[in-house]
Amino acid sequence: DAGITQSPRHKVTETGTPVTLRCHQTENHRYMYWYRQDPGHGLRLIHYSYGVKDTDKGEVSDGYSVSRSKTEDFLLTLESATSSQTSVYFCAISPRLAGRTDTQYFGPGTRLTVL
Amino acid sequence: TQLLEQSPQFLSIQEGENLTVYCNSSSVFSSLQWYRQEPGEGPVLLVTVVTGGEVKKLKRLTFQFGDARKDSSLHITAAQPGDTGLYLCAGNNNAGNMLTFGGGTRLMVKP
Known part of the structure; x- marks a missing residue:
């Protein structure tokens, strides 16, 4: 199994509070991703990073920010959580080797409930 | 935005039956992957198909990439x-x- 951990694994918070989710990898992979998973929508990309301090928006980035100050850590922040952000959040990593099809390895997920 | 539609959304079958799951799009993809996810865990990669018309087998699972690289199917035997x-x-x-x-596609196989 790829060395990916997510913390916390479960969190319940109230509307309007800030929340930060952490993804930590031990594989030294260049690319890291944050997805959310909701019934009927599969996985939707929130933000991704292609290196330290290099990030870009995904399909559903509104209301989320990210930071990557070290190769191994990718943080997802909800500045002011809303009930629509109740979801399961997955981090993924990828080596993105030149000339080879990308393969992403997923963490175990964080279940976030916003009341 | 590239969209992928899977069908069926839910499938409940008896042990020993065969099934096919479909993945369709109007867009062309450079490659297509199939993942399997168990409750409480992240998705795990099963296979990657790259060439139009490609067929890959993984034990009882057969994956096919459409000739135009817009669709794919997963067939499970028994x-x-x-x-x-x-x-x-x-x-x-x-x-x-x-x-x-x-x-x-959420699959349930009953003993």
Whole structure:
């Protein structure tokens, strides 16, 4: 199994509070991703990073920010959580080797409930 | 935006039956992947198909990529309860830096 951990694994918070989710990898992979998973929508990309301090928006980035100050850590922040952000959040990593099809390895997920 | 539609969304079958899951799009993908996800865990890659018309077999699972690289299918022969889970297809865009996921097919195989 790829060395990916997510913390916390479960969190319940109230509307309007800030929340930060952490993804930590031990594989030294260049690319890291944050997805959310909701019934009927599969996985939707929130933000991704292609290196330290290099990030870009995904399909559903509104209301989320990210930071990557070290190769191994990718943080997802909800500045002011809303009930629509109740979801399961997955981090993924990828080596993105030149000339080879990308393969992403997923963490175990964080279940976030916003009341 | 590239969209991938999976069908059926839910499938409940008896052990020993065969099944096929479909993944369709109007967009062309440079490659397509199938993942399997169990409750409480992240998706795990099963296979990547790259060439139009490609067929790959993984024990009782057969994956096919459409000739035009817009669609794919997953066929399971003699399903077993251990096959139960959420099956996701994901297409890689031509830039290769993002995956677009389908909505998933939730499979339950009853003993």
